[in-house]
Amino acid sequence: MNTEPPSRIxxxxxxxxxxxxxxxxxxxSNGWGEHCYDYIHRFEAMFREHLGVKHAIATSSATxxxxxxxxxxxxGAGDEVVLGDINWVASAAPIIHLGATPVLVDVLADxxxxxxxxxxxxxxxxxxxxxxxxxxxxxxxxDVLREIGERHGIPVIEDAAEAIGSVWHxxxxxxxxxxxxxxxxxxxxxxxxxxxxxxTNDDALYEKALTLSNHGRxxxxxxxxxxxxxxxxxxxxxxQAAIGCGQMERIEELIAGKRRVFEYYCNALxxxxxxxxxxxxxxxxxxxxxxIVVDDHALFDxxxxxxxxxxxxxxxxxxxxxxxxLPSFKPRPENIVSHSLSSRxxxxxxxxxxxDEGQNRVITCVNKLLALES
Ligand SMILES: *Cc1c(COP(=O)(O)O)cnc(C)c1O
Numbered sequence: 001m002n003t004e005p006p007s008r009i010x011x012x013x014x015x016x017x018x019x020x021x022x023x024x025x026x027x028x029s030n031g032w033g034e035h036c037y038d039y040i041h042r043f044e045a046m047f048r049e050h051l052g053v054k055h056a057i058a059t060s061s062a063t064x065x066x067x068x069x070x071x072x073x074x075x076g077a078g079d080e081v082v083l084g085d086i087n088w089v090a091s092a093a094p095i096i097h098l099g100a101t102p103v104l105v106d107v108l109a110d111x112x113x114x115x116x117x118x119x120x121x122x123x124x125x126x127x128x129x130x131x132x133x134x135x136x137x138x139x140x141x142x143d144v145l146r147e148i149g150e151r152h153g154i155p156v157i158e159d160a161a162e163a164i165g166s167v168w169h170x171x172x173x174x175x176x177x178x179x180x181x182x183x184x185x186x187x188x189x190x191x192x193x194x195x196x197x198x199x200t201n202d203d204a205l206y207e208k209a210l211t212l213s214n215h216g217r218x219x220x221x222x223x224x225x226x227x228x229x230x231x232x233x234x235x236x237x238x239x240q241a242a243i244g245c246g247q248m249e250r251i252e253e254l255i256a257g258k259r260r261v262f263e264y265y266c267n268a269l270x271x272x273x274x275x276x277x278x279x280x281x282x283x284x285x286x287x288x289x290x291x292i293v294v295d296d297h298a299l300f301d302x303x304x305x306x307x308x309x310x311x312x313x314x315x316x317x318x319x320x321x322x323x324x325x326l327p328s329f330k331p332r333p334e335n336i337v338s339h340s341l342s343s344r345x346x347x348x349x350x351x352x353x354x355x356d357e358g359q360n361r362v363i364t365c366v367n368k369l370l371a372l373e374s
Contacts, residue, residue: 009361011315012289014191015254015352020246027242039241044197046248047182051175053199055206057213058241062161062183062196064234067094069157069179069198071232072208075100075128081157082122083131084114085322085338090183091133091159092323100128104324106335110278112293113140115337120148130156134163134173135320136347137258137288138277142168142176157181161196164189165255165286173286174199179209184240189288190247190254192240255286257352261359262287265348268363272370273298291319292366293345300344300370308365319345 027039044056059065075081077099083091085104092102105118112135119130130149132140142156149156160166160174161183167173174180179202182188184195198213200206211218216231236244247254262285266276273295279285294300302318309316319342324332333339348362 006313006361009314009349009354009358010351011317011347011349012187013351014186015250015257016191016243017246017250019249020243023242023246024239027239031238031242036238039238039245040236043192043236043241043244043248046245047197047199050248050251051172051180051199053175053180054201054203055199057198057206057210058236058244059196059198059213059234060236061090061185061194061234062159062181063090063094064232065181065196065198066091066157066159067097068209068212068232068234069181069200069205070094070098070100070129071212072205073129073155073157073178078126079128080124080126081129081131082114082119082127084112084133084135085324085332085335086112086135086320086341087133087323088161088320089323089326090161091131092329095131096328101126102323102329103127104322104329104332104335104338106337107135107341109337109341110275111138111140111280112136112291112341113138114145116141116144116148118335119145120152123148123152123154127152127154129178130154131159132156132177133159133161134166136277136291137163137166137286139163139166139168139173139280139283139285142171146176161185161188162288163286164251164288165258165284167284169282175201178202179205184244184247189258189286190244190251192236192244192247195236195240195244196234197236254352258287258350259285261350261352261354262290264356264359265290265350265363268359269366272367274370287350289317289347290350291345291347293319293341294370296340296344298370302343302346305346305365305369308369309362312361312365314362314365315349317347318342319347
């Protein structure tokens with residue numbers, strides 16, 4: 001009889017192979033002096049190519065990439081940036097750091113991303129940007145958002161931290177806005193431990209962001225230690241970039257792993273009263289986080305599911321809270337979809353090489369709870 005407790009199922013973990021370890025070793029051994037940027041430049045080039053964009057600046061985080069990008073746009077005190085109420089706080093924090101105001105609007109019930117009607121209603125003379133966050137790999141309606149932006153003279157920024165592998169009508173998430181930001185935190189589809197990247201097709205914005213990312217030193221400046229302006233220090237290290245180069249060589253495999261895990265869940269849970277991440281016609285979802293949203297009419301106790309996961313050594317992760325329910329934000333009870341999603345939704349564990357057996361343990365918990373309650 002096997003008395004071992006079942007192994008723990010993490011909600012996500014990176015896929016690191018001999019390739020990444022080899023590059024990290026090389027960077028640690030040789031990546032100094034004249035080679036101290038080699039992996040950074042290679043990583044940026046690989047990411048540009050993957051995404052189909054002109055410019056990329058590797059950063060220490062997505063938060064830093066958003067901060068630099070919005071600063072380069074000149075967003076500051078008195079300005080407003082419109083974003084969805086259901087979000088991770090990292091999307092809103094840079095807006096606040098710049099002295100601007102995040103304007104939290106409701107999301108759509110099917111995509112959990114910005115409701116374009118709510119976006120347009122929230123636009124004021126102070127609005128400087130629309131921040132489109134592609135939540136859990138789901139895509140914002142970029143055509144409608146860009147059309148609204150164009151009509152009002154307001155650019156759309158993409159927070160694509162969760163949308164590696166997601167494609168909107170032939171364009172990769174993060175490549176369509178005035179700039180895009182990605183995260184390579186250990187929980188994301190590709191990782192460098194901590195890390196991020198700023199991407200854009202806008203030459204002038206790139207130059208500004210590059211200067212800001214290098215402590216305000218313009219690249220044509222010939223004097224040493226001569227910042228023309230006060231910038232930021234959000235750089236990625238060559239060591240991190242070395243791991244990133246390994247991940248970029250495997251990016252299609254890593255995305256395919258996420259999609260495989262999602263499809264297995266989706267197929268197994270399809271008879272239950274719930275919906276999962278959508279993939280509308282003409283789009284591809286990178287499925288960073290397979291998420292269940294239980295139907296309104298079905299009884300569902302999210303805490304009971306969390307407890308069931310815990311008892312089975314499975315990490316459960318709750319859906320993001322509405323930012324407007326956090327102490328640092330103004331309450332927005334009128335964002336009804338955001339508030340109702342949060343209590344009916346849960347992320348399922350989804351690392352790239354998860355086994356069927358692991359997924360079956362998760363599925364059994366969900367099945368038992370929903371079959372009991374509905
Ligand atoms: C993870 C994440 C971030 C923050 O990324 P960091 O690299 O941790 O700064 C920002 N936005 C979204 C949507 C995220 O999921």
